[in-house]
Amino acid sequence: MTSLLASLLAAALARAEPPTLPTVLVSSDDTRIDTSCIVQIAKDAIIRDTNGDGVIHIAADGITVEFEAGSILRGAAPDAPGNTLTGIGIRLHNHKDVVIKGANVTGFKIGIHATDCPGLWVDGADLSGNFRQRLKSTPEAEDGSDWMYPHHNDNGEWLDKYAAALSVRNASKVTIRNVRVRRGQNGIMLDRVTDSRIFDNDCSFLSGWGLAMWRSSRNLVCRNALDFCIRGYSHKVYNRGQDSAGLLMFEQCSQNLIAENSITHGGDGIFGFAGREAIGEAPPPAPDFRYTRNGCNDNLIVGNDLSYAAAHGLEMTFSHGNQIANNRFVGNAICGIWGGYSHGTLIAENEFKDNGDMAFGLERGGVNIEHGSHNLIVGNTFENNACGIHLWWDDDARLMTLPGVKSAVESNIIADNLFRKDKIALHLRHAPGGTVTGTVFAMNRIEEVGQEIVADPGIEVTREGDSPMYILPPFQLVGETRPVGARSGLAGRHTIFMTEWGPWDHETPLARPVTTSGTTHRYELLRMPPDARLRLDQVGGMSPQALNVSSGRSEIGGQLINIEARQPGVFGYTLIVESPRFKYEFSSSIIRAQWDVSLFEWTGSAQPPLPPADLDAWRALAKGPSAVRTSVDTLSFKFGSTGPRAVKSVSAFASSNIGGSFYGLVASTTLSMTPGKWRFIIQSDDGVRLLADGKPLIENWTHHGPTTDTAVLEVTEARPVPIVVEYFQITGHAVLDLRIEAVR
Known part of the structure; x- marks a missing residue:
């Protein structure tokens, strides 16, 4: 009897064991898989997607494709620059119930691209090291060309421009879990994906979006790490974000559950926008399309950490009925929640702390809502914010003509919140032609707040009422x-x-420039291994004593390398930091000179913004009695929107009476230059002209945003070179920064 039972048990166990899958060796492009299998790839093999349609093609319903441990589908050499990567690793189209397990795909523009694939499962994939743009912003200045633009995607613009580690389009009941993405731009991209589950993924330390959703609704997004998805940030210098985000939700993404995710250190944490179609900026999809309640609506956003963003912890605009509860908003540079034109939003039991230290004008602090109505802000804790809650109406004339935009600021209830050590608890303002009405501010606790309520004349606030349910x-x-x-x-x-x-991922060695302007350049070395070596190569013709190199410790325990010019002139160098596993190389030049600067006001046209019409008269202002004259050792001015007074390092600028509009600057010097080709790099906003030897070398004498212009000057023998820089500002943001580097 015992042997019979043992035999029966063994047979049952044998039947319960999953069948052994066949192995498929992938060694060339366009490998077709139409049965369940284990994918095997030779070590270090590089398989390029030569025709751009995918290396592996999954071509059957209901199959499981599992990667063997250690097999990597690699489309390019490991050291290939991220912006040169092309092709698709795995392609799936028009097949249902496919399971992809343990895929390791790197070196492509798109790691996995799946379309029309209901029931898809992607489990345990590592999709690191795929496409990413090379960013032009530096620690010292933003470059406007780095901005992403997510407002168009109906024709696949996101993939074409920005790529993705994993892209799923037009599918339902998809499951994506345990996916890891590093060293890329975008993690998971969902386009028209519904009723799906995205959980336990880690798409962090990316330069774009951790998870991006377009027209995707009724999805569960939970327990994902979408941290450090950011660009356009330099600590205490600028905080632009450039439309990067941990989680992007654009064009009518509704009824999603976003829960218990870590979405910190992004451009935004969550960036949601109703969509151009929803508000009427794009043509309606049908003649009977109704604009009454479109947007990213009725999402439940609960239990997430939305802290430390360059801009906003959560931005959700032109949308209705969202519920935002039990989230953490700490240390966001502009504000915790930006809810422009939002209606019927519940903001409850959240923590808002230390938000708004790098405000965007008056947009700052905990909750900021422009043109919002019927919003309920209840049971939250606000602590040490630049402003607790800020509601306002302003004259957005163009937006208010759109059929999907509702502009009233009315019937907002703020109740049963704690305000502690905020500069202002509640700020209300309006402009002529609009008003803020029906605001209830009741049953709130106020502790050590600078000002409880700041309100424009004519705005009334109701101070009594019950805490709403x-x-x-x-x-x-x-x-x-x-x-x-x-x-x-x-x-x-x-x-x-x-x-x-x-x-930076805080794990791998990093060498980075801290400042490459002025007479001292600084670099920071972090997590360097013991075998890392440092070398400084100077441009030929320079005195060996021209540059002095010293080192110290950075604030977070790294090593600071300081390179300083000992004498006047232009000194090119290359700093190399390398080990057997990596190499960093930085080329720059130090300019040590005395610039004679004249700063002055001028009168011009702001609408339309036009450069100075009479150049001789404009130049004469630089020599006039009202001009501010000073000397500086470098041309690097971050005027911002404040103007010259923002440049605290130049006392003559900081103490001037010149405002943020219509000012000009003329700077001149003579540079001692060694033979060779020298690239002049100038960033400006607005117009600039650079003359060398009395002749124009760079000329962008126009109204423009932050723009970088370059030109090369060839010096055939060591000699002094006279340089003149002319610059004008009309209105808005302003910057002027000059660098010179040797052309190698």
Whole structure:
């Protein structure tokens, strides 16, 4: 009997064991897989997608494609620059219920591209090291060309311009779990994906979007790490974000559950926009399209960490009925929540702390809502924010003509909140032609607040009322990870270190420039191994004593390398930091000179913005009695929107009476230059002209945003070269920065 039972048990176990899958060796492009299998790829093999349609083609319904441990589908050499990567690793089209397990795909523009694939499962993929743009912004100045533009995607613009590690389009009941993405621009991209589950993924330290959603609704997005998805940030210098975000939700993404995700250190944490179609900026999809309630609506955003963003912890605009509860908003540079034109939003039981230290004008602090109505802000804690809650109406004339835009600021209820140590608890303002009405501010606790309420004349606030009732809908989560708080050791925006390829991951060695303007250049070395070596190569013709190199410790324990010019002149160098596993190379030049600068006001046209019409008269102002004259050792001025008074390092500028509009600057010097080709690089906003030897070398005498212009000057023998820089500002943001580097 015992042997019979043992035999029966053995047979049952044998039947329960999954069948052994056949192995498919992938060694060439256009490998077709139409049955369940284990993918095997030779070590270090590079398989290029030569025709751009995918290396592996999954061509059957209901199959499982599993990568063998150690097999990597690699489309380019590991050291290939990220912006040169092309092709698709795995392609799936028009097949249902496919399972992809353990895929390791790198070196492509798109790692996995799946379309019309209901029931797709992607589990345990590592899709690191795929496409990413090379960024032009530096620690010292933003470059406007780095901005992403997510407002168009109906024709696949996101993939074409920005790529993705994993792209899924036109599918439902998809499951994406345990996907890891590093060293790329975008992680997971969902286009028209509904009723799906995205959980336990880690798409972090990317230069674009961790998870991007377009026209995607009724999805569960939970327990993902979408941290450090950012560009356009330099700590205490600028905080633009450039439309990067941990989670992007554009064009009518509704009824999604966004829960228990860590979405910190992004351009925005969550960036949501109703969509151009929803508000009427784009043509309607049908003649009977109704604009009454379109947008990214009725999403439940609960239990997430939305802290340390370059701009906003959560931006959700032109949308209705969203519920934002039990989230953490700490240390966001502009504000915790930006809800322009939002209606019927519930903001409840969230923590808002230390937001708004790098404000965008008056947009700052905990909650900022422009043109919002019927919003309920209840049971939150506001602590040490630049402003707790800011509601306002202004004259957005163009927006208010659109059929999907509702502009009233009315019937907003603020109740049962705690305000502690905020500069202002509630700020209300309006402009002529509009008004803020029906605001209730009741049953709130105020502790050590600078000002309780600041309101424009004519705005009335009701101070009595009961705390309103609200009920969050029931929900159920899946997933095993708990990413919220897992990276608490990286708290604060000072841990964001940008490189030309994106944010540093805090794990691999990093060498980065800190400042390459002025007479002392600084570089920071982080997590360097013992075998790392440092070398400084000077441009030929320079005295060996021209540059002095010293070192020290950085604020977070790294090594600072200081390179300083000992004598007047232009000194080119290359700093090399390398080990057997990596190499960093930085080429720059130090300009040590005395610039004679004249700063002056001029009168011109702002609408339209036009450059000075009479150049001789404009130049005469630089020599006039009202001009401010001074000497500086470098041309690097971040005027911002304040104007010359923002440049505290130049006392004559900081103490001047010149405002943020219609000023000009003329700077001149004579540079001692050695033989060779020298590239002049000038960033300007607005117009600039650079003359060398009395002749124009760079000329962009126009009204423009931050723009970088370059030109090369060839010096055949060591000699002094007279340089003149002319610059004008009309209105708005302003910057002027000159660098010179040797052409090698």
